[in-house]
Amino acid sequence: MEQFNxxxxxxxxxxxxxxxxxxxxxxxxLDAAFxxxxxxxxxxxxxxxxxxxGRDGDAIYLHGATTSRMxxxxxxxxxxxxxxxxxxxxxxLARSTFNSSMNYRSAVVFGTATLLEDDEKMHxxxxxxxNIWKGRWDEARLPNAKEMKATKVLKLHIESASxxxxxxxxxxxxxxxxxxxxxxxxxxxxxxxxxIPDELLHEGIETPASVTSFFEDKKQ
Amino acid sequence: MEQFNxxxxxxxxxxxxxxxxxxxxxxxxLDAAFxxxxxxxxxxxxxxxxxxxGRDGDAIYLHGATTSRMxxxxxxxxxxxxxxxxxxxxxxLARSTFNSSMNYRSAVVFGTATLLEDDEKMHxxxxxxxNIWKGRWDEARLPNAKEMKATKVLKLHIESASxxxxxxxxxxxxxxxxxxxxxxxxxxxxxxxxxIPDELLHEGIETPASVTSFFEDKKQ
Numbered sequence: 001m002e003q004f005n006x007x008x009x010x011x012x013x014x015x016x017x018x019x020x021x022x023x024x025x026x027x028x029x030l031d032a033a034f035x036x037x038x039x040x041x042x043x044x045x046x047x048x049x050x051x052x053x054g055r056d057g058d059a060i061y062l063h064g065a066t067t068s069r070m071x072x073x074x075x076x077x078x079x080x081x082x083x084x085x086x087x088x089x090x091x092x093l094a095r096s097t098f099n100s101s102m103n104y105r106s107a108v109v110f111g112t113a114t115l116l117e118d119d120e121k122m123h124x125x126x127x128x129x130x131n132i133w134k135g136r137w138d139e140a141r142l143p144n145a146k147e148m149k150a151t152k153v154l155k156l157h158i159e160s161a162s163x164x165x166x167x168x169x170x171x172x173x174x175x176x177x178x179x180x181x182x183x184x185x186x187x188x189x190x191x192x193x194x195x196i197p198d199e200l201l202h203e204g205i206e207t208p209a210s211v212t213s214f215f216e217d218k219k220q
Numbered sequence: 221m222e223q224f225n226x227x228x229x230x231x232x233x234x235x236x237x238x239x240x241x242x243x244x245x246x247x248x249x250l251d252a253a254f255x256x257x258x259x260x261x262x263x264x265x266x267x268x269x270x271x272x273x274g275r276d277g278d279a280i281y282l283h284g285a286t287t288s289r290m291x292x293x294x295x296x297x298x299x300x301x302x303x304x305x306x307x308x309x310x311x312x313l314a315r316s317t318f319n320s321s322m323n324y325r326s327a328v329v330f331g332t333a334t335l336l337e338d339d340e341k342m343h344x345x346x347x348x349x350x351n352i353w354k355g356r357w358d359e360a361r362l363p364n365a366k367e368m369k370a371t372k373v374l375k376l377h378i379e380s381a382s383x384x385x386x387x388x389x390x391x392x393x394x395x396x397x398x399x400x401x402x403x404x405x406x407x408x409x410x411x412x413x414x415x416i417p418d419e420l421l422h423e424g425i426e427t428p429a430s431v432t433s434f435f436e437d438k439k440q
Binding site: 064133193 | 234257259260269284288300303308311314322324328330352361362363364389399400401402405407416417418420422425427428
């Protein structure tokens with residue numbers, strides 16, 4: 001199982017048993033989302049910006065307008081970035097507030113980015129598009145030259161990463177189990193509602209395969 | 221309507237019409253979640269860490285173990301932090317990949333933190349607990365002296381903030397409306413499943429008011 005080395009940067013300090021360093025676990029968490037929070041720092045001031053992404057091997061692609069402050073900053077050589085993805089899976093109500101918690105899966109990725117051009121840039125846009133909505137690249141109108149010029153695409157090379165996962169019910173203090181206090185978990189999930197066609201959609205254009213197959217896959 | 225001044229730090233550069241600077245809008249986004257991503261920077265390396273929070277006026281409370289690297293760092297005087305909350309509301313499939321987007325509500329907060337003690341610390345823990353699960357503070361066993369000692373609580377003073385919001389359907393290029401391509405929105409929501417009682421719960425302990433009222437409020 002391929003692992004990231006643990007260093008002070010990526011080591012899960014708090015509750016180490018929740019930490020994971022193998023790529024399979026980390027990449028599964030990354031691949032189950034399409035919105036991350038990117039951290040960068042300008043003259044000591046940190047910024048945390050939500051943005052879409054797609055993973056390809058040991059790299060994460062980010063895109064945006066050429067005027068994006070985040071991308072303009074991260075494309076500078078050697079500029080350190082941190083990218084975090086979090087899935088909230090439940091509220092854990094313990095008998096004590098102290099032991100109350102959340103169930104979650106998070107991945108924290110460290111690396112530096114490089115600017116992509118030409119074929120690599122187009123490939124990255126395909127990866128991001130497909131990560132947001134599988135099958136859409138083959139259905140939508142692809143970027144033209146003007147749009148490509150207005151778009152910046154970065155490849156964040158994953159140098160180091162870790163995952164932190166909590167599952168299961170509350171873990172209370174031994175003496176608290178005798179208290180007449182309810183404890184349990186309220187599960188949380190992200191749900192997708194039925195597709196809402198654009199009001200300006202011409203008659204006769206049917207719901208595409210990417211949408212119908214998404215909801216069919218979900219039912220299985 | 222009370223507003224934050226716009227400065228280079230909090231100004232929404234990309235698609236300015238999506239930017240909001242009034243407290244009512246920003247605080248509504250903050251109050252609709254209980255998990256944020258906190259950004260801080262140590263020797264130029266940014267870190268983005270998911271954590272629970274609660275808002276009280278123009279401050280956000282954060283808590284964790286006394287050994288938390290994030291809290292140890294942020295409690296240092298004048299250390300700049302960024303705290304971001306994002307709600308994903310939908311996938312926006314435009315006719316072109318370029319105009320495809322997401323519906324979202326995000327709030328980005330800037331400030332510095334101070335360490336809380338005694339009554340203020342306990343109050344902050346109540347605010348965080350109640351933000352995660354309303355009504356729980358009156359049901360659970362409250363922190364004892366040992367747990368208070370093991371817990372660090374910070375007050376992040378909101379100095380500056382902005383919100384960015386996208387709603388509605390796709391906005392395509394004029395010429396793209398003639399293409400035979402489906403466009404629309406797939407709504408996304410966070411859903412809460414039925415409470416799962418702890419396996420070790422003693423018989424006769426009923427589901428508490430905080431849980432039953434949560435699901436009753438949702439049905440309305």
